[in-house]
Amino acid sequence: MQHLEASSAGRVLQRLCDGEYHSGEELGAGLGVTRAAVCRAVQRLREYGLAVEACSGRGYRLPGGYEPLHLAGLEAAWRQAGGEAGAQLRTLFRPASTSDEALRGPPEPTAAYFAEAQSGGRGRFARAWASPLGGLYLSVAYRFARLIEPPAPLAVAVALALARTLRELDAPVSVKWPNDLLLEGGKLGGILTELRGEPQGPCRVVIGVGVNLAAPPGGAEVGDQRAAALPGACYRGRRTALAGRMAAAVAVTARAFEAEGLAGLIEDWPRYDAxxxxxxxxxxxxxxxxxxxxxxxxxxxxxxxxxxxxxxxxxxxxxxxxxx
CATH class of the missing domain: 2.30.30.100 (SH3 type barrels.)
Structure with missing residues (x-):
């Protein structure tokens, strides 16, 4: 939970993760801040998308609690799902976007960035992607020696790999070409790929992923399509593990795309085609x-x-x- 301490809102969230009531006085004393500062932090959490309850005489509560991302759990899930050994995994509280962080990061062979929320998430065609606290927001940076095919179809293969991962949780996810994840006709998530360098030589591709959890966020990039959210039964208590598995699926797909191209990665497309x-x-x-x-x-x-x-x-x- 260490990365939640990056802000006063993160520190208050850390105390509210258990779903129990905590008084403003208790929170302030524990964090070394005033009750007014606690009140401001709670308001900020609400602005970030959490339904924090306030009850006179009892304090603040986050119904159902909150499962923050844990680096150790992400690393374990990453390794179990075939993620590259030695890859750097990083957790953030609320960056502009995980892809921005990945694009600015050091030129490592493979790295993954995870966030509790994003302040400037984006989708295709530079559309905003609403990213409230508690969703799945991650980006994988992968360094290619060279691309044997144009990079754009990589998003198709990644979307398919993520749909497979989510179906293992009994979520009937399909893919709307080229890279939207759908659940029962609503938009569950999307993938955005960005390239730095020359495809014919060494280059770095950042693959960003956003998936809605809990209530569908207002203002997500859905066009004329309603938003969808992954049912709690699919991820509750396993948010960290799911994020690590999804990031590994992205990295494994990128590695296979570099070695073999696209065709072998999309053989089961008809099963997922929306x-x-x-x-x-x-x-x-x-x-x-x-x-x-x-x-x-x-x-x-x-x-x-x-x-x-x-x-x-x-x-x-x-x-x-x-x-x-």
Missing amino acids: LGGRQVTLSAPGRVLVGRACGIDPQGRLIIEHSGGRERVSSGEVQVRAQP
Whole structure:
């Protein structure tokens, strides 16, 4: 819990993790601050997305408690899921985004950054991604000697790997091309890849992941799609382990992508495809394409069947068309 102490809000949260009532006087004395400072910290926690209760004569309580990320637990889950030995894992309280931290970090072969919340999370097309306390926010930085394929399809493979991980928890997660995680039709999470360097030579790719836990956050990057959240039964008491497993799945996928390319990583795409056989509209710069989604090709491009035949597209935003 050490990283929670980075701010007064984090220090108060540390005391409220048990879900019990703690008076303002008790919190202030334990933290060496005034009751007014405690009140301000509680207000900040509410602004960060936590429903902290206040009861006259009893104090403050966080119903259900809170499971902070533990570095030791992250490292154990990372190793068990095949994460690279010697990789650096770092925990943060509320950075602008884990990807920003990863992009600024030292050029290690592999590193993973985890946060309790983000103040400036982002998704595709520079959209804001709401990141309240208690979600899953992580970024993996992976150094490639060279990329044998363009880096964009890596997000497709990562989304598929994460969907597999979440289905192991009995969450029926699917993937909406190219990199959205869906749960029962709502947007559960997303992946953003950013590259530094030249793909033909040494380069560093940062893969950011955001997954909603608990109540869907308002203002998330969902477009016209409702937000979804992972049921508590899938992660409660295992948030740290799940974060470590997901980060390892990202790193393992990046390693396989570097060695073998994309095709072998997406063989089971039909099992997870949220668009297969559905009528869709794809919007891309300068064009709109309407037709039926027919899976993806070995390069990760979406196949759309329309009046002119079948077409493969490598980028764009897809919306499912309402049935007539």
